[in-house]
Amino acid sequence: MAKEHHYQQKLIWTGNMGKDTLSYQDYKRDFEIKLPSKATILGSSDPAFLGDPTRHNPEDLFLSAVSSCHMLWYLHFCAVSGILVERYEDQPIGILTEEKSGAGQFTKITLHPTVWIRGSEHVTLAKELHAKANSFCFIAKSINIPVDHLPVIIVVE
Structure with a gap:
């Protein structure tokens, strides 16, 4: 159930x-x-x-929801896979296409996570886990636009 x-x-x-x-x-x-x-x-x-540039707007919050949900699933899968993540940063980019009528929608999101891990033997798996995180992310699964990932993995010794 x-x-x-x-x-x-x-x-x-x-x-x-x-x-x-x-x-x-x-x-x-x-x-x-x-x-x-x-x-x-x-x-x-x-x-x-005509909004206040010092406040969060719905588009910011939407993109943050996708990025943070992905990160939380990614960290989970790294933890259960034995990958030690020291640091994680993302600079997501969302493309919103506005129509002549004023209506619009996001048409694409690209996450650009940079992940610092311990141990070079985990680099391949660390990259692959981004696809798994995307397939589990509640927010990404709830939207009908592509969410791409261009991860950078940095090994910390």
Whole structure:
């Protein structure tokens, strides 16, 4: 039997500047994401859509969700495979294609993880585990766009 995990949060629009949504320019795109016992995430739309550049936007959060989910599965598979990971960094790139109508969607994500491991005998497996992590990542499995990986493995002695 499948096990279900439920996630819930509260999203609050905080951008009313006193004119409600009278016109497209009369409100801020600011919002807060609140989760019990966690720091509030301050969000806005991308600056290209009149958002606050100092706040996280949905596109940032989406890309971060894919990257961090992949990393967590990858670290798990390294741990159970006997690969000692000293450090992990990723610089994911997401491509969002906007249509003339203003609608749009992500069309591709490429993860660029750099992984520092101990032991040169594990380099091949360390690279291969990225494909396995992708096939287990809850977020990557929930989207219908390709998630590519261009890993760099660095051996630390």
